[in-house]
Amino acid sequence: MAHIVGGLATSHVPSIGTAIAKHETETPYWKPFFDAFKPVHTWLDQTKPDIAVVLYNDHGLNFFLNTMPTFALGAAATYANADEGWGIPVLPSFTGEPRLSWHLANALVDKEFDIATCQEMLVDHAFTLPMKLMFPNAGDRWPVKVVPVSINSIQHPLPSPHRCWKLGNVIGEAVRSWKSDAKVVVVATGGLSHQLDGTRAGFINADFDRFCLDAIVDHPGSLVRLSTAEIIEKAGSQGVELMTWIAMRGALPNEVSHISSTYHVPVSNTGGAVLLLDTASQPSAAPERVEHRVEA
Amino acid sequence: MAHIVGGLATSHVPSIGTAIAKHETETPYWKPFFDAFKPVHTWLDQTKPDIAVVLYNDHGLNFFLNTMPTFALGAAATYANADEGWGIPVLPSFTGEPRLSWHLANALVDKEFDIATCQEMLVDHAFTLPMKLMFPNAGDRWPVKVVPVSINSIQHPLPSPHRCWKLGNVIGEAVRSWKSDAKVVVVATGGLSHQLDGTRAGFINADFDRFCLDAIVDHPGSLVRLSTAEIIEKAGSQGVELMTWIAMRGALPNEVSHISSTYHVPVSNTGGAVLLLDTASQPSAAPERVEHRVEA
Amino acid sequence: MSDLHHIEGTPIFDGNAAMKGYALNKMCFSFNSEKNRAAFKADEAAYMRAYGLTPEQTQAVTSRNVLKMIEAGGNVYYLAKLAGIFGLGVQDIGAQQTGMSVTAFKQHLVDQGV
Amino acid sequence: MSDLHHIEGTPIFDGNAAMKGYALNKMCFSFNSEKNRAAFKADEAAYMRAYGLTPEQTQAVTSRNVLKMIEAGGNVYYLAKLAGIFGLGVQDIGAQQTGMSVTAFKQHLVDQGV
Numbered sequence: 001m002a003h004i005v006g007g008l009a010t011s012h013v014p015s016i017g018t019a020i021a022k023h024e025t026e027t028p029y030w031k032p033f034f035d036a037f038k039p040v041h042t043w044l045d046q047t048k049p050d051i052a053v054v055l056y057n058d059h060g061l062n063f064f065l066n067t068m069p070t071f072a073l074g075a076a077a078t079y080a081n082a083d084e085g086w087g088i089p090v091l092p093s094f095t096g097e098p099r100l101s102w103h104l105a106n107a108l109v110d111k112e113f114d115i116a117t118c119q120e121m122l123v124d125h126a127f128t129l130p131m132k133l134m135f136p137n138a139g140d141r142w143p144v145k146v147v148p149v150s151i152n153s154i155q156h157p158l159p160s161p162h163r164c165w166k167l168g169n170v171i172g173e174a175v176r177s178w179k180s181d182a183k184v185v186v187v188a189t190g191g192l193s194h195q196l197d198g199t200r201a202g203f204i205n206a207d208f209d210r211f212c213l214d215a216i217v218d219h220p221g222s223l224v225r226l227s228t229a230e231i232i233e234k235a236g237s238q239g240v241e242l243m244t245w246i247a248m249r250g251a252l253p254n255e256v257s258h259i260s261s262t263y264h265v266p267v268s269n270t271g272g273a274v275l276l277l278d279t280a281s282q283p284s285a286a287p288e289r290v291e292h293r294v295e296a
Numbered sequence: 297m298a299h300i301v302g303g304l305a306t307s308h309v310p311s312i313g314t315a316i317a318k319h320e321t322e323t324p325y326w327k328p329f330f331d332a333f334k335p336v337h338t339w340l341d342q343t344k345p346d347i348a349v350v351l352y353n354d355h356g357l358n359f360f361l362n363t364m365p366t367f368a369l370g371a372a373a374t375y376a377n378a379d380e381g382w383g384i385p386v387l388p389s390f391t392g393e394p395r396l397s398w399h400l401a402n403a404l405v406d407k408e409f410d411i412a413t414c415q416e417m418l419v420d421h422a423f424t425l426p427m428k429l430m431f432p433n434a435g436d437r438w439p440v441k442v443v444p445v446s447i448n449s450i451q452h453p454l455p456s457p458h459r460c461w462k463l464g465n466v467i468g469e470a471v472r473s474w475k476s477d478a479k480v481v482v483v484a485t486g487g488l489s490h491q492l493d494g495t496r497a498g499f500i501n502a503d504f505d506r507f508c509l510d511a512i513v514d515h516p517g518s519l520v521r522l523s524t525a526e527i528i529e530k531a532g533s534q535g536v537e538l539m540t541w542i543a544m545r546g547a548l549p550n551e552v553s554h555i556s557s558t559y560h561v562p563v564s565n566t567g568g569a570v571l572l573l574d575t576a577s578q579p580s581a582a583p584e585r586v587e588h589r590v591e592a
Numbered sequence: 593m594s595d596l597h598h599i600e601g602t603p604i605f606d607g608n609a610a611m612k613g614y615a616l617n618k619m620c621f622s623f624n625s626e627k628n629r630a631a632f633k634a635d636e637a638a639y640m641r642a643y644g645l646t647p648e649q650t651q652a653v654t655s656r657n658v659l660k661m662i663e664a665g666g667n668v669y670y671l672a673k674l675a676g677i678f679g680l681g682v683q684d685i686g687a688q689q690t691g692m693s694v695t696a697f698k699q700h701l702v703d704q705g706v
Numbered sequence: 707m708s709d710l711h712h713i714e715g716t717p718i719f720d721g722n723a724a725m726k727g728y729a730l731n732k733m734c735f736s737f738n739s740e741k742n743r744a745a746f747k748a749d750e751a752a753y754m755r756a757y758g759l760t761p762e763q764t765q766a767v768t769s770r771n772v773l774k775m776i777e778a779g780g781n782v783y784y785l786a787k788l789a790g791i792f793g794l795g796v797q798d799i800g801a802q803q804t805g806m807s808v809t810a811f812k813q814h815l816v817d818q819g820v
């Protein structure tokens with residue numbers, strides 16, 4: 001059976017792509033965020049996952065309001081990135097693992113998840129930038145196959161945090177029952193607190209973000225119980241991207257090792273956060289926790 | 297609050313469109329099927345519904361495998377028909393009732409249905425022909441507004457009959473809680489038994505179809521409990537369109553009046569069936585039941 | 593309990609079929625447009641190449657063999673649009689798949705209405 | 707329990723907004739293509755007419771007023787593509803919506819990292 005080796009969660013703001021393209025990753029503004037991936041790189045080198053199941057939210061590249069699925073499950077052989085309109089570089093295509101996609105589709109529909117299956121699907125910065133952060137030297141040959149899962153974060157009504165948690169539960173069970181010796185990493189991209197629209201634009205809630213970074217490890221129930229309205233109140237209107245973190249955590253076993261976490265404010269308009277969990281039952285050591293704040 | 301006045305279920309094969317276009321509705325082959333709508337017209341004249349919520353399945357006009365939702369809820373101001381490739385006439389557009397669509401969307405997502413919302417959506421023969429059968433003299437001004445709901449009948453895994461039943465339950469509750477004095481008819485289109493593909497192509501199961509016509513009225517549980525595989529075995533691979541009937545019945549109260557039903561074999565490759573239920577609690581009279589068989 | 597994959601003579605369009613059939617089904621979906629139907633009729637081979645059909649799919653389409661199209665991952669709802677271009681309705685393709693004459697196939701439909 | 711529709715300064719893109727905003731959002735979605743961005747830049751008014759924008763939406767776009775675009779049913783994810791054409795990033799539109807200077811807005815972001 002396939003094995004989930006760990007879970008990674010990260011922010012995904014488009015300006016990460018600009019920073020990479022403009023070689024600004026070592027500037028004081030960006031360095032702490034990119035440094036957050038050093039322990040991730042070490043862990044990826046050690047665990048060598050074969051497949052990444054990526055929970056993210058499309059921002060209007062592949063999906064428009066004409067057909068807006070609540071949960072969209074990629075089931076394609078390849079996934080291309082494309083022009084999103086704001087000039088960040090287009091990254092190389094990804095190779096899918098459609099056999100796992102269909103195994104997940106069967107499990108999800110069996111458990112009464114009304115997914116949309118997507119046999120052709122463009123993946124946007126929320127998918128591609130985390131991959132680039134994980135594998136900065138991949139060039140055009142990504143070292144993992146992928147299964148993208150997009151969660152509607154645009155058109156209300158949005159799925160509740162509890163529904164996303166259960167989505168993760170079923171994905172986790174299904175991966176673990178897949179007849180394969182593949183090692184799978186579950187990736188969540190999005191958040192933490194940010195708000196782009198309205199007179200509260202620019203809202204960041206560092207206290208809530210720190211609470212999330214702790215809660216997601218040991219007591220995710222305190223996040224799962226929140227309503228969408230509560231998340232928006234505490235984390236801003238785009239803070240709903242936290243749903244992807246909740247779904248990721250739902251796919252992992254209860255007991256995880258907390259390898260590292262970084263919180264860095266601001267990354268663009270966002271509370272920037274990176275968190276790495278390993279499914280090995282015994283924590284190998286105290287987690288590496290880093291906090292950064294951009295100096296004005 | 298809005299009121300569900302009744303439920304109508306009918307087959308929807310494309311050749312109905314051809315028969316109308318070629319003025320063949322009075323031929324021995326077609327007359328019994330078109331006659332099945334006489335009690336429906338009488339009932340529509342009496343009840344005068346304002347809105348039709350139509351449960352159907354798209355056959356590859358609006359949805360392709362690139363994004364195939366399990367449940368697609370129309371939320372558009374208008375819905376156009378279009379060229380489906382096999383030459384049946386394109387019918388006039390329909391006026392939506394997006395306020396009801398969004399009320400349904402909110403209720404469904406709240407009850408953990410992971411619908412796709414569709415703010416632009418072409419409706420195919422499975423939607424348009426039943427409307428034409430209900431309102432043959434409508435011209436280009438349909439007398440009802442519409443909310444289309446398409447159920448995936450193409451790409452396995454399909455939603456189970458039980459899931460479709462629960463979909464209907466939530467739609468029914470939501471309509472009844474909608475602040476409006478609108479009268480709503482719930483329409484199901486599809487089935488009954490037929491199979492277009494494979495060496496069993498042409499399979500029709502009249503016994504099972506007759507069982508469905510009875511069961512859907514008084515003991516829908518016996519259909520709801522079937523697996524998708526059991527439906528395909530009994531009703532053919534396209535017999536899964538029975539899901540739309542199950543969802544329709546789920547939206548009605550337990551107690552209904554059975555106004556009329558017709559079974560007519562074959563309509564093209566299909567066991568042709570029309571059924572009308574009224575939600576008035578007391579049956580007004582014994583239902584009108586008609587059976588026809590095309591003579592060779 | 594019926595098993596979805598062992599119903600006599602009944603193909604199931606599941607993930608395995610979908611993985612094989614995407615190019616063929618995508619081509620068929622394009623036939624919702626009259627312009628595309630005309631382009632296919634004008635040069636079948638070029639049209640199939642443009643959609644990247646596999647050799648097996650190309651052969652099945654060229655030989656008008658519906659069972660082979662299904663074996664190559666085609667879904668009957670999309671294939672029906674292709675069949676329409678060839679002037680074949682659902683009873684023609686039913687006859688072809690069952691090895692009956694069209695007259696016999698139609699009689700078979702009628703005979704089941706008992 | 708928070709109420710989705712009473713969070714200070716926070717628009718919710720729900721069905722009501724969607725019903726108002728479809729034309730505007732559809733236009734913005736088209737800006738994933740360079741060709742469409744160029745066509746918009748070449749003749750804004752014609753481009754907006756082609757997408758059937760309402761007078762309120764047209765006025766909001768013409769005046770580059772993001773809050774008015776949102777009021778007219780625009781969703782910020784799609785509007786960001788339009789803002790990009792005007793050379794405005796998320797911090798520029800944040801500043802505009804909050805009535806701050808861009809410098810003050812950026813400082814506000816930094817100040818929250820405590």
Ligand SMILES: [Fe+3]
Binds near residue numbers: 012190238241
């Ligand atoms: Fe985002």
Ligand SMILES: [Fe+3]
Binds near residue numbers: 537
């Ligand atoms: Fe059908």
